Amino acid sequence: MNTWEVPGYTGSLELGAGASGRVVLAVHEETGVEVAVKYLSESLRTRPGFVHGFRAEARLLGGLESPYVAGLYEYVESPAGAAIVMELVDGVSLRALLKRQGPLDPEAALVILKGSLLGLANAHRIGVVHRDYKPENVLVTPDGYSKLVDFGIAVDAGTSAGVAGTPSYMAPEQWTGAPASPTADVYAATATFFECLTGHKPYLGDNLAELALQHVDAPVPAEDAPEAVRDLVRRGLAKNPEERPARAEDLVAELEAAAGTAYGPSWEERGRGRLAALVALLPLLLPSPREAPQSSTDTARTVLHRQPGRGRAQSWLPGRPGLLVCAAALLAALLTSGIPFDPGTAAQREAQALATTSAQPGQGPAAPPAPPASTPSPSTTPTESAGLSPSPTVSPSGPAASGSGEPPIPATPTGDQETTAPGGPATPTTTVPAPPAAPTVKDVAVSSFRQTGPTTATATIGITTDGTGPISITVSWFTGGTAGQLGTPDGASQTFERSGATRYTLTVDHTFRNLGCYWAVPSTTTPAAADGGATQQLLTRRCDLR
Incomplete structure (x- = not known):
């Protein structure tokens, strides 16, 4: 150690x-x-x-x-x-609170959601997506306030960083590795809110494949929540990200409107008081x-x-x-x-x-006398530490990823991260480390190119690199009447993204639309190979050159 x-x-x-x-x-x-x-x-x-x-x-x-x-x-x-x-931060994790106290009343759950959402809103304003909002990463202080912690897998909005998050709280688009978006954080926050209200997660699949399908296809279980907040749950857990509040601050606005209508102007004060009473029952979990x-x-x-x-x-x-x-x-x-x-x-x-x-300081109380090193200053408001992001680390393995149904289920474990939050068990988090720099492509080869039917063919392409960083492989198709010449493009090129290894083999099928005695398949990469790529041509069975 x-x-x-x-x-x-x-x-x-x-x-x-x-x-x-x-x-x-x-x-x-x-x-x-x-x-x-x-x-x-x-x-x-x-x-x-x-x-x-x-x-x-x-x-x-x-x-x-x-x-x-x-x-x-x-x-x-x-x-x-x-x-x-x-x-x-002198507080306890929401996971510990739920484990010991069970479901919360709606006002207390709304207060927890609002506080941590305000932290999430600040992140969204500077273009950051948290990607791992869950009960372990929400902390409740003795006076009933909440904070969001652990930005261990956060990325800039729009970043394509692979499949990442904690499965029980992942939005449908997160399962496909779509670019990071604030709407995925809104989904995870609503799933956490739902758990606060009901004592259970929105979906309870027995494995990753089943859980993914439920998040993508199963109806939103809004009827399990109190009637006053069902619309909030439906909106936040909408399958289509465009039907959710666009950012955390938008969800906060909807939350405040729903809470004020259902529970009156003093809902927040009452909810915070109840949370403070619950935290007071767990003194040994406070730092x-x-x-x-x-x-x-x-x-x-x-x-x-x-x-x-x-x-x-x-x-x-x-x-x-x-x-x-x-x-x-x-x-x-x-x-x-x-x-x-x-x-x-x-x-x-x-x-x-x-x-x-x-980090350079901003507003707040003056720091203690500066020692010969950076000195933290005490805060006048309740504060809390960020925990470690629990997570079996996995990455998508391309078209052959394990699991059934759509979208593909992440596979190929590359490492485990798991943390036990104070007072409660950890929840697994799925994450992918930042990719290494693009490698040099040492070799591109079309090892096989054969006709499989009157208008169809299959090609096998091999690529060798000197590193595991990301590369793009583009496969094109041509038809013509002259040996040794590409001829005319036949349909759109296909581009494949690969990373994590130094050797790749692709088998690609194509249905030709144009007539021609010769078919050709050139393959190139980004970064480009030293020789520019590889091409192979075949004489089709439809032609007799005698």
């Missing part, structure tokens, strides 16, 4: 753990401020895709300023480990009564830049904290890859030991 700790912080208690790492309650030694430190596991730290995603999560949190989201203090990466230092740390860590650290007297994160802007994270990642890459590093200044010499990024 990796025992590395972030320099300047003393850990006291593990708040959650899994294959992806652990979240630890810690104290900033210089100021006594309690924080949550999210450590990337040793096994994943050696895998570039996971490290890239971990850095991206820190960068995202640095640019997301919201009282409804656990904020970033700093990101630290060294040859010995990587960690995100966050606000510690606040935990024991103080008993040990300290003496380790070197580096500060790349710090403005004194500032608190927590604000917008992530180029030239400010954005450059810091980039610099930290670059420094860490230089250190771990063995590339020579010129220690031109004292700060650079320190950077050889540790790369540290601190």
Whole structure:
């Protein structure tokens, strides 16, 4: 087990753990401020895709300023480990609350949904899709407020990042790997709201294939919810994303209208009071009564830049904290890859030991006196730590993906991430690490091209690359009357996206529309192969050249 700790912080208690790492309650030694430190596991730290995603999560949190989201203090990466230092929120997970208290009354459920949706709305405004809204990632404070945490698999809106999310809360389009969209977050939030109201998830398939089919085809179980909020459930769980509220803030507006109409102007106050009473019944699940740390860590650290007297994160802007994270990642890459590093200044010499990024603060109370490292500032509002995203990591395996029915079910496990949230079991999350850079295509070959009928043919194409990054393979079809010449295009070209291996074999069928004694099939790739691609031609059985 990796025992590395972030320099300047003393850990006291593990708040959650899994294959992806652990979240630890810690104290900033210089100021006594309690924080949550999210450590990337040793096994994943050696895998570039996971490290890239971990850095991206820190960068995202640095640019997301919201009282409804656990904020970033700093990101630290060294040859010995990587960690995100966050606000510690004194609260319990919604999963723990549901496990111990069962279904919530509608007003309390509406309050939980609204608070975490406001955090989600702030993310949507800066173009970020969470992709993993679920009870484990909603935290409820002792005064009845809620926060959204764990942006571990969040991406920019419109990004095609593969199949990702927690199956019980995934929108129909998430199962197909469609580009990330705020409407998928709206679906997951509504599914969580439904569980708060009823005590069970909207769909209860026995396996991934059945669950996928239910999310795609089964009727919305709105009748299980109280009548006053059924329209809200129907809208949020609509199969067609265009029929859902477009963003979280739109769902908040519909929520407030429905709640005000059904329960009167004081619904929020009553709901928050009930939540506070429920959290009070679970004092041992709060971080606040935990024991103080008993040990300290003496380790070197580096500060790349710090403005004194500032608190927590604000917008992530180029030239400010954005450059810091980039610099930290670059420094860490230089250190771990063995590339020579010129220690031109004292700060650079320190950077050889540790790369540290601190988000620049925005509004809020003044920070404690700045130590020789980035210092978190206590918040005047209830705060909470982000947990680790639980998840068996899988990626789509193309047309032959396992499972029955449409859409295809994700397959090909590439790693497991699972975290037990304080007070409750974890829910599996499906996620895909960021893809590596595009490789060099070493060889393209048409290994087989044969006629299978009067107007049909099949071709087998092989591609070899020097890396596992994404490539595009384009197959075209031509007919003509002269050997050695392509002739005329026959129908549209076909393009296939592949990644995750260094060798690919495609078998492609085609029905020819044009007459011609010769058929040809050229294949090219992006990135282009050194020889430009491969082509094979055949003489059809319909022609007699005597």
